[in-house]
Amino acid sequence: DQQVKQNSPSLSVQEGRISILNCDYTNSMFDYFLWYKKYPAEGPTFLISISSIKDKNEDGRFTVFLNKSAKHLSLHIVPSQPGDSAVYFCAASDNAGNMLTFGGGTRLMVKP
């Protein structure tokens, strides 16, 4: 069973517009969430995270929103740039922090 799901395998956005990537989870024990970005032939790169005690975390162009009651989080990128084109993974951890559970990824394409 998939505990972390990213239901959109791909997303195409125009440069300068907002990109919204979504993630749903089922395990109530998850209390820390992360977004990773992955370019081809590279490992995932940590982007931004959020703890369950918050509902929003912002870092420059990237903002993550968490809705605990809906078990849903989203990553907003604004404005989107062509260099943001990559696969984005949502990941979750319980409070032990011993492993990350990843979603299947969303491929973002930002068109110039």
Added chain:
Amino acid sequence: DTGVSQDPRHKITKRGQNVTFRCDPISEHNRLYWYRQTLGQGPEFLTYFQNEAQLEKSRLLSDRFSAERPKGSFSTLEIQRTEQGDSAMYLCASSLTPRELSYEQYFGPGTRLTVT
């Protein structure tokens, strides 16, 4: 840049052969993790070490897989009698001991294994 490094980056082997991968974590990190990623999927946890102790193993880690971190620094992942289903990207990550509100793991570039 002293990020996580992995060697080799690519490995092609014939079914039934043994392969070994190496991971060098970020130097001050005491935790080291192995994940496997297949095409179109997210990384899946295999195992992790706290210093030299292997503390958790996924059920994905069959008896043919063994991981070591002998001196609490680099780690090796060995697959014996490889099968075509072992073809995947093997990712290594490292971190400090997780503390409240900080569970980030930092990944290496991965080793892509192809079993023919």
